[in-house]
Amino acid sequence: MIEIKDLWYTYPGRSEPTLKGVNLKVKKGEFVLLTGPTGCGKSTLLKTLNGIIPHESGGIFSGSVKVKEMETTDSNQMEISKEVGLVFQNPDDQIFSTTVEDEVAFGPENLCFEQKEIEKKVEEALKIVGMSDHRLASTNSLSGGQKQRICIASMLAMMPEVLAMDEPVSQMDPMGTREVLNTVRELNRKLKMTILLVEHRLHELAPFADRIVIMDDGKIVFDQPASKAFDNLGIFYRLGLRIPEPVELCHNLGIKVSPLSVSGALAVLDREIFKGNIRIPQNFRNVEEDNGAKESFRTNSAWSNPSVPAVNSPPIIDIQDMWSGYEKNKMVLKGINLEIRKGERVAIMGTNGSGKSTLLLNLAAILKPNKGSVKVFGEDTGSKNPYSFAGRVGFVFQNPDLMLFCDSVEEEARFGPVQLKYNNIEERVRDSLEAMSILNLKHDLPQALSRGQRLRTAVASVLSINPELILLDEPTTGQDMVNIEQMMDYFKNNHSTMVFCTHDIEVAMSYATRILVMNEGRIIADGEGREIIKNIDILRKASLTQPPVVEIANSLGVDAFSVTELVEMLTRRSSEVINSEVINSEVINSEVINSEVINSEVINSEMIKCEVIRC
Ligand SMILES: Nc1ncnc2c1ncn2[C@@H]1O[C@H](COP(=O)(O)OP(=O)(O)OP(=O)(O)O)[C@@H](O)[C@H]1O
Numbered sequence: 184m185i186e187i188k189d190l191w192y193t194y195p196g197r198s199e200p201t202l203k204g205v206n207l208k209v210k211k212g213e214f215v216l217l218t219g220p221t222g223c224g225k226s227t228l229l230k231t232l233n234g235i236i237p238h239e240s241g242g243i244f245s246g247s248v249k250v251k252e253m254e255t256t257d258s259n260q261m262e263i264s265k266e267v268g269l270v271f272q273n274p275d276d277q278i279f280s281t282t283v284e285d286e287v288a289f290g291p292e293n294l295c296f297e298q299k300e301i302e303k304k305v306e307e308a309l310k311i312v313g314m315s316d317h318r319l320a321s322t323n324s325l326s327g328g329q330k331q332r333i334c335i336a337s338m339l340a341m342m343p344e345v346l347a348m349d350e351p352v353s354q355m356d357p358m359g360t361r362e363v364l365n366t367v368r369e370l371n372r373k374l375k376m377t378i379l380l381v382e383h384r385l386h387e388l389a390p391f392a393d394r395i396v397i398m399d400d401g402k403i404v405f406d407q408p409a410s411k412a413f414d415n416l417g418i419f420y421r422l423g424l425r426i427p428e429p430v431e432l433c434h435n436l437g438i439k440v441s442p443l444s445v446s447g448a449l450a451v452l453d454r455e456i457f458k459g460n461i462r463i464p465q466n467f468r469n470v471e472e473d474n475g476a477k478e479s480f481r482t483n484s485a486w487s488n489p490s491v492p493a494v495n496s497p498p499i500i501d502i503q504d505m506w507s508g509y510e511k512n513k514m515v516l517k518g519i520n521l522e523i524r525k526g527e528r529v530a531i532m533g534t535n536g537s538g539k540s541t542l543l544l545n546l547a548a549i550l551k552p553n554k555g556s557v558k559v560f561g562e563d564t565g566s567k568n569p570y571s572f573a574g575r576v577g578f579v580f581q582n583p584d585l586m587l588f589c590d591s592v593e594e595e596a597r598f599g600p601v602q603l604k605y606n607n608i609e610e611r612v613r614d615s616l617e618a619m620s621i622l623n624l625k626h627d628l629p630q631a632l633s634r635g636q637r638l639r640t641a642v643a644s645v646l647s648i649n650p651e652l653i654l655l656d657e658p659t660t661g662q663d664m665v666n667i668e669q670m671m672d673y674f675k676n677n678h679s680t681m682v683f684c685t686h687d688i689e690v691a692m693s694y695a696t697r698i699l700v701m702n703e704g705r706i707i708a709d710g711e712g713r714e715i716i717k718n719i720d721i722l723r724k725a726s727l728t729q730p731p732v733v734e735i736a737n738s739l740g741v742d743a744f745s746v747t748e749l750v751e752m753l754t755r756r757s758s759e760v761i762n763s764e765v766i767n768s769e770v771i772n773s774e775v776i777n778s779e780v781i782n783s784e785v786i787n788s789e790m791i792k793c794e795v796i797r798c
């Protein structure tokens with residue numbers, strides 16, 4: 184269905200190619216998950232499939248891209264678009280109609296379907312993405328995740344033979360992601376729709392794919408069936424890609440199988456328990472008592488429980504019975520009460536459209552309460568404009584493109600300090616770019632960067648003013664694991680006071696000192712991550728899911744909140760297993776673990792901590 188041969192592509196104005204000899208074949212009906220570090224060229228490759236590159240982009244293109252035998256460079260873009268539906272990375276780049284209904288109907292109308300058929304397609308597509316109730320809504324009034332749902336629906340309404348999706352679920356809540364992808368998978372199986380999906384959330388999406396392809400620096404460096412892809416984890420660690428927790432658990436236990444699902448991992452563990460290789464510890468419900476201090480991890484499995492700051496200082500944020508919305512008689516937030524103190528890192532989680540961004544906009548005084556009060560640093564935002572908080576409050580929007588307007592990355596970081604007439608401007612610029620690992624991009628035009636790079640530029644532009652309160656709307660979407668850790672470690676190590684929206688429960692568990700869960704404009708839970716994660720009712724109401732390792736631990740009857748914790752629990756009681764041949768051969772076979780580790784008595788947190796494992 185897709186055949187790419189020796190594809191090279193250089194963007195206009197760039198001296199180096201972005202794609203460097205890509206070869207890829209995808210058969211009809213395959214579901215291919217394409218991943219790789221941020222900026223490696225995934226979106227660029229996807230754009231060659233429907234001819235946006237090179238037809239609209241210009242630049243230097245060589246090699247061949249064929250879809251259904253059609254050479255995309257020779258074909259007219261209308262023709263290619265009938266075969267290839269492309270879901271854009273940024274929904275705002277895709278959506279152009281004023282209502283949801285018109286947006287979804289646009290494709291089928293252009294394909295000249297009968298009116299009745301168009302109606303049916305729109306209805307079905309909206310149902311798949313859970314947006315039937317928003318059919319008549321204005322597209323401008325949708326939340327980030329709702330916009331992504333509409334983008335998927337508008338492609339599904341056309342039922343293209345090839346569906347190319349660029350991080351289509353990055354802003355969607357976990358339950359919505361599962362539901363939509365289950366349906367997409369069904370369509371792929373039943374109708375033999377060919378799917379090429381780009382995602383960083385490999386750990387969540389791998390179970391849906393037939394094949395996993397990894398890009399690095401403009402080349403394809405790995406291509407394996409999903410069932411075998413995780414047999415050797417070296418490349419995933421090396422490129423900082425997130426590994427499905429069930430796989431990581433089994434490997435860290437020395438079991439050489441790579442189940443992608445919770446049920447698969449449980450079947451494997453049951454077998455090992457039956458053989459006596461693993462024993463479930465008794466009386467092990469309270470992990471914190473037993474474990475004492477835990478080191479922070481350097482891999483995804485290692486995300487640890489963040490420490491909670493002292494809470495005896497006066498609140499920086501004080502919200503009393505706040506109601507707020509965009510239209511007079513339609514409140515989005517309904518009676519919010521909230522206090523946040525210096526040093527807290529608060530994650531806001533919840534269903535798409537539950538009001539997370541709206542709450543954040545209120546904290547930045549961009550939106551004002553219709554009723555009740557919001558005090559930031561003791562000042563009532565109702566009587567202030569957002570500029571009164573400039574320098575003290577830093578805000579990063581869900582869509583970083585709304586913040587980038589300068590000619591270079593370093594200009595973006597310089598803008599704030601210059602406006603605020605700060606000293607040490609160049610030092611601030613350098614430090615903030617360095618903190619976000621984009622110093623090497625300082626002369627680049629922000630609009631000519633990958634999304635992950637643009638997001639980090641937006642964060643750097645806020646860091647350079649060193650605000651007392653940092654507000655981030657989904658700062659980890661579209662980022663690879665290394666960048667997520669680096670960004671969040673920075674805030675943690677600098678004891679920043681921050682409030683961030685996220686759909687990533689593992690990041691929240693690891694970095695937030697407190698999690699707020701929202702549903703339909705209300706805070707329905709507020710507490711420490713470990714408490715929240717155990718409350719299935721709350722999770723369900725907020726469309727959240729437990730991380731797989733927590734589900735596995737629950738099924739085994741123990742309390743564990745990360746892969747490390749569960750490995751520690753299981754191996755501490757069975758160190759003979761760790762020293763067994765199984766583990767040693769895994770370790771010896773692995774490219775990444777050195778002899779020190781092999782000699783280690785147990786696979787404990789020391790081993791996982793070891794930097795070696797990452798490279
Ligand atoms: N419009 C553009 N003009 C010039 N260069 C560009 C443009 N878009 C992307 N690039 C270059 O191509 C590289 C790859 O970008 P691309 O968006 O394909 O990466 P990606 O793998 O999709 O990244 P991410 O995971 O962050 O979305 C960028 O690092 C940048 O150098």
Ligand SMILES: Nc1ncnc2c1ncn2[C@@H]1O[C@H](COP(=O)(O)OP(=O)(O)OP(=O)(O)O)[C@@H](O)[C@H]1O
Nearest residue numbers: 324325326327328329509535536537538539540541
């Ligand atoms: N500019 C706007 N005009 C009118 N209604 C809006 C506007 N922005 C958001 N809304 C509505 O407010 C509600 C909450 O949106 P908000 O963006 O706060 O949700 P969210 O929880 O951040 O969602 P997501 O997880 O999808 O980002 C949604 O129902 C949305 O339709």
